[in-house]
Amino acid sequence: MAQSPDIYVDPRRSDLQRRYCETRRRTEALCQPLAVDDYQIQSIVETSPPKWHLAHVSWFFETFVLRPFAGGYRPFHPRFEYLFNSYYYGVGQMHPRPQRGLLSRPTVEEVYAYRAHVDQWMLELVDMLPEGDWPELERRVNLGLHHEQQHQELLLMDIKQNFYVNPLCPAYAPAAPKADSGSAPPMVWIDRPGGQFTLGQGPDGFAYDNERPAHPVHVPDHRLASRLVTNGEFLAFMDDGGYRSHEHWLSDGWAMVKRERWQAPLYWERDGGQWRQMGLSGMRALDPGEPVCHVSYYEADAYARWAGARLPSEAELEGMLRERPLQGNFVESGRLHPAVAGEDGQWYGDVWEWSASPYVPYPGFRPLSGAMGEYNGKFMCNQMVLRGGACITPASHMRPSYRNFFYPHDRWAFAGLRLAEDA
Amino acid sequence: MAQSPDIYVDPRRSDLQRRYCETRRRTEALCQPLAVDDYQIQSIVETSPPKWHLAHVSWFFETFVLRPFAGGYRPFHPRFEYLFNSYYYGVGQMHPRPQRGLLSRPTVEEVYAYRAHVDQWMLELVDMLPEGDWPELERRVNLGLHHEQQHQELLLMDIKQNFYVNPLCPAYAPAAPKADSGSAPPMVWIDRPGGQFTLGQGPDGFAYDNERPAHPVHVPDHRLASRLVTNGEFLAFMDDGGYRSHEHWLSDGWAMVKRERWQAPLYWERDGGQWRQMGLSGMRALDPGEPVCHVSYYEADAYARWAGARLPSEAELEGMLRERPLQGNFVESGRLHPAVAGEDGQWYGDVWEWSASPYVPYPGFRPLSGAMGEYNGKFMCNQMVLRGGACITPASHMRPSYRNFFYPHDRWAFAGLRLAEDA
Amino acid sequence: MAQSPDIYVDPRRSDLQRRYCETRRRTEALCQPLAVDDYQIQSIVETSPPKWHLAHVSWFFETFVLRPFAGGYRPFHPRFEYLFNSYYYGVGQMHPRPQRGLLSRPTVEEVYAYRAHVDQWMLELVDMLPEGDWPELERRVNLGLHHEQQHQELLLMDIKQNFYVNPLCPAYAPAAPKADSGSAPPMVWIDRPGGQFTLGQGPDGFAYDNERPAHPVHVPDHRLASRLVTNGEFLAFMDDGGYRSHEHWLSDGWAMVKRERWQAPLYWERDGGQWRQMGLSGMRALDPGEPVCHVSYYEADAYARWAGARLPSEAELEGMLRERPLQGNFVESGRLHPAVAGEDGQWYGDVWEWSASPYVPYPGFRPLSGAMGEYNGKFMCNQMVLRGGACITPASHMRPSYRNFFYPHDRWAFAGLRLAEDA
Amino acid sequence: MAQSPDIYVDPRRSDLQRRYCETRRRTEALCQPLAVDDYQIQSIVETSPPKWHLAHVSWFFETFVLRPFAGGYRPFHPRFEYLFNSYYYGVGQMHPRPQRGLLSRPTVEEVYAYRAHVDQWMLELVDMLPEGDWPELERRVNLGLHHEQQHQELLLMDIKQNFYVNPLCPAYAPAAPKADSGSAPPMVWIDRPGGQFTLGQGPDGFAYDNERPAHPVHVPDHRLASRLVTNGEFLAFMDDGGYRSHEHWLSDGWAMVKRERWQAPLYWERDGGQWRQMGLSGMRALDPGEPVCHVSYYEADAYARWAGARLPSEAELEGMLRERPLQGNFVESGRLHPAVAGEDGQWYGDVWEWSASPYVPYPGFRPLSGAMGEYNGKFMCNQMVLRGGACITPASHMRPSYRNFFYPHDRWAFAGLRLAEDA
Secondary structure (H helix, E strand, O other): OOOOHHHOOOHHHHHHHHHHHHHHHHHHHHHOOOOHHHHHOOOOOOOOOHHHHHHHHHHHHHHHHHHHHOOOOOOOOOOHHHHOOOOOOOOOOOOOHHHHHHOOOOOHHHHHHHHHHHHHHHHHHHHHOOHHHHHHHHHHHHHHHHHHHHHHHHHHHHHHHHHHOOOOOOOOOOOOOOOOOOOOOOOOEEEEOOEEEEEOOOOOOOOOHHHOOOEEEEEOOEEEEOOOOEHHHHHHHHHOOOOOOHHHOOHHHHHHHHHHOOOOOOOEEEEOOEEEEEEOOEEEEOOOOOEOOOOOHHHHHHHHHHOOOEOOOHHHHHHHHOOOOOOOEOHHHOOOOOOOOOOOOOOOEOOEEEEEEEOOOOOOOOOOOHHHHHOOHHHOOOOEEEEOOOOOOOHHHOOOOOOEEEOOOOOOOOEEOOOEEEO | OOOOHHHOOOHHHHHHHHHHHHHHHHHHHHHOOOOHHHHHOOOOOOOOOHHHHHHHHHHHHHHHHHHHHOOOOOOOOOOHHHHOOOOOOOOOOOOOHHHHHHOOOOOHHHHHHHHHHHHHHHHHHHHHOOHHHHHHHHHHHHHHHHHHHHHHHHHHHHHHHHHHOOOOOOOOOOOOOOOOOOOOOOOOEEEEOOEEEEEOOOOOOOOOHHHOOOEEEEEOOEEEEOOOOEHHHHHHHHHOOOOOOHHHOOHHHHHHHHHHOOOOOOOEEEEOOEEEEEEOOEEEEOOOOOEOOOOOHHHHHHHHHHOOOEOOOHHHHHHHHOOOOOOEEOHHHOOOOOOOOOOOOOOEEOOEEEEEEEOOOOOOOOOOOHHHHHOOHHHOOOOEEEEOOOOOOOHHHOOOOOOEEEOOOOOOOOEEOOOEEEO | OOOOHHHOOOHHHHHHHHHHHHHHHHHHHHHOOOOHHHHHOOOOOOOOOHHHHHHHHHHHHHHHHHHHHOOOOOOOOOOHHHHOOOOOOOOOOOOOHHHHHHOOOOOHHHHHHHHHHHHHHHHHHHHHOOHHHHHHHHHHHHHHHHHHHHHHHHHHHHHHHHHHOOOOOOOOOOOOOOOOOOOOOOOOEEEEOOEEEEEOOOOOOOOOHHHOOOEEEEEOOEEEEOOOOEHHHHHHHHHOOHHHOHHHOOHHHHHHHHHHOOOOOOOEEEEOOEEEEEEOOEEEEOOOOOEOOOOOHHHHHHHHHHOOOEOOOHHHHHHHHOOOOOOOEOHHHOOOOOOOOOOOOOOOEOOEEEEEEEOOOOOOOOOOOHHHHHOOHHHOOOOEEEEOOOOOOOHHHOOOOOOEEEOOOOOOOOEEOOOEEEO | OOOOHHHOOOHHHHHHHHHHHHHHHHHHHHHOOOOHHHHHOOOOOOOOOHHHHHHHHHHHHHHHHHHHHOOOOOOOOOOHHHHOOOOOOOOOOOOOHHHHHHOOOOOHHHHHHHHHHHHHHHHHHHHHOOHHHHHHHHHHHHHHHHHHHHHHHHHHHHHHHHHHOOOOOOOOOOOOOOOOOOOOOOOOEEEEOOEEEEEOOOOOOOOOHHHOOOEEEEEOOEEEEOOOOEHHHHHHHHHOOOOOOHHHOOHHHHHHHHHHOOOOOOOEEEEOOEEEEEEOOEEEEOOOOOEOOOOOHHHHHHHHHHOOOEOOOHHHHHHHHOOOOOOOEOHHHOOOOOOOOOOOOOOOEOOEEEEEEEOOOOOOOOOOOHHHHHOOHHHOOOOEEEEOOOOOOOHHHOOOOOOEEEOOOOOOOOEEOOOEEEO
């Protein structure tokens, strides 16, 4: 009996629909512990209210997929193009970033309706799109899904910051059972031979534009630490006057220490003689064996100098990441907090590792065309590259060539460090 | 047959309970149109989130009534003393004002539970308090109720500001039916003889400490305008270059015009050739017959100079208010917007009238004792007195001697002006 | 033999020339101790470089006398109208105040040449002006001379501030021989009956517009302290936690204490256990008997509350000033520093006395016509009145009705306080 | 007859003395056109008053040479160690940078006396130092002389900025005779083969620590423009909406354009339809053939994108610089302004060329020991490298490996650009 054509399912299309649904549902699942009240808060200018994230990632699909490809698409609301544009001037003007926290409307309920509206059109479009448009559609939907995964991580970063400014220190999640037993293994140096090395992702496979093109770089002989720097090690730096001694610091970093009165990593608080740390499960005693987290580049760099070492370059890190299995303490572990090192070296997950490399374009870099070209390229100044992902990063979002980037003073990212030294 | 003592009702106590309940329910009724999302927003540093208002007025009763008088009172939450203290250093430290909008917790639901907790204890306390404590209790509860009425007005001021910064311009209430027919009657001058006059409230009746003591002042012969200045009149000032001509302005006012780029009263927006005005019912065409509202003292003063007149002193205004019936366009009208003048002179209600008088203590002023002394006295510098109440003021909150006060640059109050001149 | 008509001297004109020359020479004499380097400095935005003062007072004569009255007058430099205008928008645009310290050109030498140019024209104009223009000319020259006297005081205020920010603490003048022996006499209360009183200057005699018209005010029975508050008394306030206790302070004052971290009057520094004070003769040990100086209104008010008293109103002060001889420690004493009280009550000189009165227009106030109307009127908001002159004020500049004014946070004026209380 | 030992002259020592004297005299010669008034000005926080430069370079010799090597050295003034320390925390605390312009004392005369004092001791020390200390002394004096040459350039940069903020637009120097005839030659691309290249200075010869160690880098095939970008070419960018179109700009650059309202390079002003440019000889018509100067990195980068090209890396520039004769329009030409290109390619002199390379340490970088280690290393974050020197740079200060660096928003350096592109 002949199969009816209308129940023929194109596996590429159904696969994309499946991944689309998975990612979108995952975003919503992350918001499940929030009260409506929690969705409105923008506690520092760098963060966005959870509600805004939920809407913006939908705006991305609406703007770059539905408007150009879905004939007859009717936007959910005429002002959302303006309200939920983040920084794409090529699309048009946008609501000022520092005022994202002042939008009580649309309500959370309306934002979820917006998501549902976009989802319905997206799933239909993936089904119905003419074959000729498919490659570009697939490219864009994939980009949109990786974009949404980035915002899943931002959601958790921002919720943590939002809860931290509240004297009630609410908990986002129950504390994970304490799996860590004992302390971190001793740090040992791993020798890494230098020479010419190919940095960046080749033409195949999904990658952001900023990871390409692959190109030769020269790397010196060097050594990498066998694990991340721990809270306990960082405490030794602090106890040795780390935040009071100019000589470890970059000039701009020292100015920041003075201006912001930094005395410890972000989310650390002194309670009598003990340090406590705010996590997504609330305030608890600092665990000296866990990797230090929420340090700026300035603090990471100062620590490394104090320790007689340096930060690794992104090429040194990528070289190692390419040799290691892509596994670690990612968001799927449910821990939402960096874990004490085991034997795997913590190359992936736990905390983003600050590299010593400024975020600049690779030679021959070409941004995406059109407004999507604003995705990465225009930020290639004044920021530093981080590598390897963190405990709030989706595992499927990670690659050896992945380049995250923050300003050297940023601290609300889940960022820590690994030492390196010249051979 | 003898009446059972346990159903004897002390009419003073039941009256206070009735007024307490009425005021508390009125506050909550004002929030009824809000979505949970709307309760979190602090759009400018001068405003507070609706949720904060709801909690703070309960904090007032908790702090100044329940803690000192209700034996065995157990506070609803140990941190609320800190979170919802506004400015009473005598009570203790307080959450920083600019961060009130960052508190997603307690949730709206929890805040209502806090209110219910306080209400239950308050009603019981009024019933049970020994007679000896009654006079002080009654004084404090009355103060607390007037305090809550002030916050009812602030709630509406702040909601308007919150909705204004949202590009969606939400409406708090449906537009009142357009009762105004025709335009404002012509302004005429009312001659007022000068001489010695008693300013302020005598010892009887409820009044804030800042309205006392009554004391002699000398008032010159003068004239008062028969109604408020209208939008249409203010437009003539604007069309004559009012915001571009230094010569009408106080020096500090002109600096503010330049710095803030003021070109019109707050909540006015130009839409092509037409002016529109944001009200609690949303954006609508500007009505030239309505009183001008949301002008700073600087703008009111500049308008008066441009018009060849001046602002009245608070003594001149109080003299007239004492002669007029205490009625006008108050919050009970449901209009929530100033109305075109009728024949009553608009002495009460519609908009607060800026006086030319700095807010300073009356000779012999004595603040309340204890932390309640911070209620008024410590603000007696750098602010100007306003008189007469507005369309969002509860009628029962008003008195001829009532002194409202704002900084000369403040614009989010429902403030307008009436002209005066020397005879 | 008949006297030649061309050597006839009009005594009004020669008298004005004499006073003009005296005042102008006095200004230059005040600058004699300065190095060329000292003329350029603007250490805080409120101050001006000495060079700018020297030029601005000449600009005043050029603008309001020479341009309108001296036919054929050729300005010294076409851009000086812009550079040395202080705040007269009626004259035209002006160089931004915060950038006065960035003008190395014109050089000091050129500014003195500018002064000479203006002087030559002024003296000739006074000689030659037709009789019909004389009354207005005389009025304006008198205003210009009082204006220059005000800048003589500002020069000394600003030099003190300029030298204070220099770690070398240079001295402007040698220390006056220490005439003070012993300590201040005990403060006693002087009873002052209340009633109706005429405040302000009548139509005769020179006065600024802001001192008129004379008008009735009602003053309560009160008491005035027999002398100024001393450094020693202020130290007792400080030792009692004055700068750490909110309850003495106005709300805006307390915010300023916190923001600026005030712990003592301006120019006080702690050197080990001892307080030192910067004066125009450099740094020296604080004399507890001298009047406290360089306090803001907020500090004066807080001290008075702490002492269980209050600040006097300007009417209370003027009432007393009218009864006292116009003499005291003025600039002519050469001391340039307040002196320990003797028996005269310190009603004039030593330090300006903060009154509790906001600087507002008297009823019926009329500013001068034209751009000169900006002299005083537009500042009548947000400032407080001070009375009586200081040790850097020219004696001939003082009158009982004189109203000085500063913002309540200003501290670089030579301002102190006298206590008052209700009878 | 034997030569007397005491007239023996060590040629290394006399040579160092000669170079010392030449450099010191050159600094003073640069200040010769200044009035005393001009020495005090700090027009923006990045600049320093000329007087401060004169003292600071002497402080450098006093601190790093005389104090450690000249036995019995008596500092000129005990507070100068504090006043004229720039940023060497290893030496001690320092006067706050933004307040350098507030120091009227020491006077200019005293600063010159300070220089003479240091010079006398320095010359004597070079004569008398025991041979064993000589190598370190020579190293430090050489460093001090290069340091002073850097400040010679800063002096001219800062004087230009100081004079620019003055509405009188004073001229530092008479205009050089107009040597330029005709316009710049057409720009052509020069092909440059890629491959492995050694970047940085080898162990021999004087170089700053930041130029070492020499190390291998991989450079792609590329092309370099045959001359600098001209004013006329930059005008075409502006006329094409360069400052109004987000798409050419880095995100941080666009934010700066908006915040600072940039519409043209620094020192350009529109006079009716014509552009004028402030130079060290005052304001004059813009010459379209001259290289564009006083652009930030952001503007250079935006221009390059607009032109369909990019900025060269520092390795690409150094590769070319090594092949070219070290000559160009340096300060010795007396022009003090970039010149229209001739046939030499403008590789050296005229304007510093922005590279696309962040200022980071070379692999294996080692800072100088002690407080001198703060000279360069601590600034290796957030800044960009510039190459080749400018028309205000001493020729003897330049090297192919020389790395200058400024923040990407800085504009008061004499900085322009040359285009590059991938082959």
